[in-house]
Amino acid sequence: MILGLSVALASLSTGCKDDPLGDEAASASTGDSGSADTHADTGTETGDAQCSSGTPQELADCVDRDRYVADLEFIAQPRDPGSAHWQEVQDLCFDRFTEYGFDVELHTYATGVNVIGTKLGTENPEQRIVVAGHYDHIPGCNGADDNASGTAAALEAARVLSQRDYPRTLVVACWDEEELGLVGAEAYVDAAVVGAGDQILFNWNFEMIGFTDDAPDSQTVPDGFELLFPDQVQELEANQYRGDFVAVVVDEDGMAMIQPFMTYAEGYGLPAVLLPVPADLKNSPLLADLRRSDHAAFWELDVPAVMLTDTSEFRYANYHCATGEDAVELLDHEFSAKVIASTVGAAAESLGL
Ligand SMILES: [Zn+2]
Numbered sequence: 001m002i003l004g005l006s007v008a009l010a011s012l013s014t015g016c017k018d019d020p021l022g023d024e025a026a027s028a029s030t031g032d033s034g035s036a037d038t039h040a041d042t043g044t045e046t047g048d049a050q051c052s053s054g055t056p057q058e059l060a061d062c063v064d065r066d067r068y069v070a071d072l073e074f075i076a077q078p079r080d081p082g083s084a085h086w087q088e089v090q091d092l093c094f095d096r097f098t099e100y101g102f103d104v105e106l107h108t109y110a111t112g113v114n115v116i117g118t119k120l121g122t123e124n125p126e127q128r129i130v131v132a133g134h135y136d137h138i139p140g141c142n143g144a145d146d147n148a149s150g151t152a153a154a155l156e157a158a159r160v161l162s163q164r165d166y167p168r169t170l171v172v173a174c175w176d177e178e179e180l181g182l183v184g185a186e187a188y189v190d191a192a193v194v195g196a197g198d199q200i201l202f203n204w205n206f207e208m209i210g211f212t213d214d215a216p217d218s219q220t221v222p223d224g225f226e227l228l229f230p231d232q233v234q235e236l237e238a239n240q241y242r243g244d245f246v247a248v249v250v251d252e253d254g255m256a257m258i259q260p261f262m263t264y265a266e267g268y269g270l271p272a273v274l275l276p277v278p279a280d281l282k283n284s285p286l287l288a289d290l291r292r293s294d295h296a297a298f299w300e301l302d303v304p305a306v307m308l309t310d311t312s313e314f315r316y317a318n319y320h321c322a323t324g325e326d327a328v329e330l331l332d333h334e335f336s337a338k339v340i341a342s343t344v345g346a347a348a349e350s351l352g353l
Contacts, residue, residue: 004289056260060345063157068336071151072152076144080136090113100159107187117172119170121168131154135176144210157204171200194301202350205307205308207295207312208319209308209309210335211310211330219241219243222314257304261343261345264346270342290307308343
């Protein structure tokens with residue numbers, strides 16, 4: 001996540017494997033978005049068949065926390081653009097997308113390299129759903145939360161979602177140079193939407209999905225936040241400002257796509273706070289804190305998109321290694337797995353299941 005301008009909002013006074021999520025999550029699995037009733041928390045009934053032909057809920061249950069953590073641990077080392085580990089992570093994205101059967105492109109633009117995988121839809125291939133996270137980071141910081149978590153999440157979502165066909169086309173991506181100003185995502189959106197005329201229906205953006213703190217008063221909000229989100233601030237107050245939720249920052253046009261996510265999150269026992277951004281404000285500099293990741297590149301061209309985030313420095317002191325290493329050991333992997341699973345289920349629905 002790129003650096004924020006803390007005064008922005010204030011001036012407004014004018015959100016397949018066996019039992020990957022653990023017993024608690026699996027047994028809490030409910031909801032009307034899929035047939036969760038057959039899922040057993042022993043894992044014995046969740047086999048490869050359900051991961052390759054199952055319902056969105058069954059796909060969601062195929063998310064494997066251990067695979068996510070292994071990738072997170074590999075990625076979380078300094079990887080500023082052009083560095084050796086930046087290249088290794090780029091190669092990881094390329095190799096995984098290839099292994100999972102995507103048509104993979106190294107999208108080289110003026111200053112960087114995105115890795116993009118495409119799986120064509122069976123009925124409406126012109127309609128695209130993009131699931132992604134940025135893989136670059138600032139120099140000298142491991143960036144476990146920012147954004148090794150989001151990159152590893154995109155890889156695990158790609159693995160699970162790749163296992164079956166959808167009416168719409170699935171695009172998975174690792175963006176470059178987010179930390180330099182959403183450069184990679186903007187290059188992609190320009191080439192795809194403006195250049196090729198692609199019809200992108202929605203972008204799922206993983207941006208820092210690893211840190212939680214359930215202590216009271218561990219969550220802060222941008223100045224002026226209550227002016228735009230009074231109900232959500234009441235929700236935070238009622239929860240004693242615990243930093244235990246995923247923020248779901250979506251533009252108004254993306255609200256229909258995001259509703260299933262909220263249902264899956266509830267089923268997994270994942271606290272989620274929905275932050276709908278008014279259409280006439282989504283590209284305003286007044287909302288800079290809500291535009292600090294690659295989803296904003298989509299908003300700029302009126303493509304609906306969501307940022308799924310732990311809210312960065314509003315909860316996490318080690319954002320950009322400000323007060324210490326942004327380290328894997330500080331992260332909440334169960335939380336991340338629930339975010340990924342909820343996204344997989346909802347993304348499968350957005351792909352036309
Ligand atoms: Zn960042």
